[in-house]
Amino acid sequence: MFKNNKASLAIIAALSGLTLAGCGGGSSMDTTPNPVVPPPASSAPTWTAGVFEPSDDLKNFCETPRTGNDPFNNNEPYPDQAGSALYEKLWLRSWSDETYLWYDEITDNDPESFDTVAEYFAQLKTEELTDSGDKKDNFHFSEPSEDYFQEAQSGVTSGYGINWAFIGDSADRILRVAYLEDDSPASQIGFQRGDTVLEVDGISINTNTQAGVDTLNEGLFSPTNGDSHTIVVRSNDGAEKTFNVTAGNIEQTPVQNVKTITTANGTNVGYMQFNSHIGVAQEGLIAAVNKFKTDNVEELVIDFRYNGGGLLALSSQLAYMVAGSANVQNRIYYQTQQNDKQPVESPFPFIDEEIDYSTFFSTGESLPDLNLSKVYVLSTSGTCSASEAFINGLKGIDAEVVLIGDTTCGKPYGFTPTHNCATTYYTIQFSGVNSKGFGEYAAGFTPTPTPQFDADVKGCVVSDDFDNQLGDPNEGILSTALYHIDNNGTCPVSTASASIKTQVQSAAGDSKQLLPLNAPDNFNRGNMDLTWPTLNKDK
Structure with a gap:
């Protein structure tokens, strides 16, 4: 600790x-x-x-x-x-x-x-390729340093506040709203989770011309503050809706839908949607844990399905707040493994104090904890990096993680964002292991009722449900977790396959290309960053 x-x-x-x-x-x-x-x-x-x-x-x-x-x-x-x-x-x-x-x-x-x-x-x-034929490195990218610092220091991005999801294979080109940032331009005019894009600025989502795709990319993924575009969607009830939406500077709301749900069997279950491990999330996570303590929750469900990662320090803090000191017992959270030109880093602990993320100093304030030996994690292929480190870190201390949803993205790698000449560069510089020395989950963590391999996690495979709102007990993945809680750890017979691929384009609309024409390797990264703090004690 x-x-x-x-x-x-x-x-x-x-x-x-x-x-x-x-x-x-x-x-x-x-x-x-x-x-x-x-x-x-x-x-x-x-x-x-x-x-x-x-x-x-x-x-x-x-x-x-x-x-x-x-x-x-x-x-x-x-x-x-x-x-x-x-x-x-x-x-x-x-x-x-x-x-x-x-x-x-x-x-x-x-x-x-x-x-x-x-x-x-x-x-x-x-x-090089992996044994499965995939690229070994899918996480190599850069961005303007100004964009990096703006998001890092305030959680602010430019866009509508819509987090999009591509459904199915790239050729399908089905684009739906995954979730919305609170009080964003899109949420204020009526966009909802599940809305399916039909056209943008008069161009059909199924256009097959480069000019048309350029229009779609500009309207959906590259709006800057003040830009207005017309987007036509089909809502979950089948109605067509036309929105004229103007991009703004969006303050991300990484912690949403915090609530306590009582199951049919009377179990108090804490639920929260956690979208990104950024510094501004700390306050929301602490508030959520304090609410769950007050509500005497017996089980906890953390919705990581669209969480592409973030600060490892925050991931460690959350793991501590779930498990508490009695379960952590001074064991490590994460250990980096770098190339042979780099020094060996000290192990990274479970962090039990608040951090001032503007200065990176501990405030000395102790974090609340739930002292739970089990946690439910809701996942999709967009669950990455620091979110996977959370799963792996808790498994390393024998806490029970139950995974409900789809196989995670598989990114046991990290890097230091490095700035040069107004550009911030990201290149893979380390992998990481837990207290037991395990970190081989490049193919992701897979939910299964009967785990056989080290990267298997006890749980249920179920498709993302865009027909219900996040946090609704009737929503497919959450309802499966609640069933698992109420039925002695079994999966419902009707659990749907998660074979349909979901790719989430994170936050408000940063520069991504519309699949399938010009999809970059890192389209599915969301906020896939894994942050490693080195503890430098002042004298």
Whole structure:
């Protein structure tokens, strides 16, 4: 466990980037714009196959350096210096060679043979396949640093507040509303879970032209604050509805639908929908646990079906609040495994204190706990990363996890979101294991009434139910969990197959492409980040 009132938490994140650290800059309080001085011609970098300069010597030399002060780093001057695209590429190359988990599987191609920095970064990863034939690395991406810090520090994204779900195979192109952010533009004008998109700005969802797909992508996934689009949907009752919706800056509501449900047999069951492990979720999780304590819940259901991950620190806090000190017994929550160029990290504990996620210091305030030895987790293929670490961490201390829904996404990997020249990069840098040393769930955790393998979890397979609202006891996955509670751990005979694939596009509409034409590898990542805090004790 974590007991240190003055301990600072230096966050390392994975696969979506929710670290709240600054992106550089000196310690000077001078607020005048930083001058941009070109490097001497003699220092221009060159590429030699197999020879790697230290990444620190190449960092912050930018083709288009920023000037002025960084609003996300205490208004410190930007660290950018005048450089070139080659500088940026060679920094990426060295950084990848130093930190990428499978660095020896990267082909060392000439960076000058790639037109852009983005194209060069895209291939700085393994091309190996898993035993099942899937890509070994599906989690390699980047985003503008401004977007990263805006979401990380406030949970704010630009969009409508709709979290979309693609249903079935990519060719089916069935797009439905998975859930809505509270008080968002979409929720205020009447969008509901289950609404199925028919057309956008007059273009059918089934268009087969590139121009049409571009219109759909723009209207659904790329709206910026102030943009308005017309979306026609079919609701669950069969009625067609036309909405003119304007994008705004959306404050995410990661904890929703907190309630206590009494089953037919009189069992008090706590339920909460938890969508993303971001820092602003801490307050909601604490409030939910305190409510469940007051309500004397006997069982707990956590709805992770659309939770693509987030801060590992928050995942550890939630695991502690579920299990409590009596079940944790000072065992570890997570242990990283990095490449052979990196030092061995200290094990990561169950955290039993609140964290100030703006500074990454413990507040010294103890977390409430439920002291439960069993928890129900609702899952889909969009349940990823820090959500899977929660499952694995509790299994590592022999807490009983019951999985209801579909096989999780399978991402036992993490990385540090790293900033350079106004872009934040994510490349896999570690995997993780629990207290028992297990972390081999790259194919996901699978619910089954009769577990046989290490990645099998006791539970029931059932399809996501878009015809009922989340938190409704009649909704398919939740009703299956309640049945399992009331019937001595058995699955209902009518449990539906979860063979229909669901891909969730998270939060409000960040830049994703409409399947099947230009789907990126990381479409299904949602907020798939796994965050690793290193505990640095102050003297």
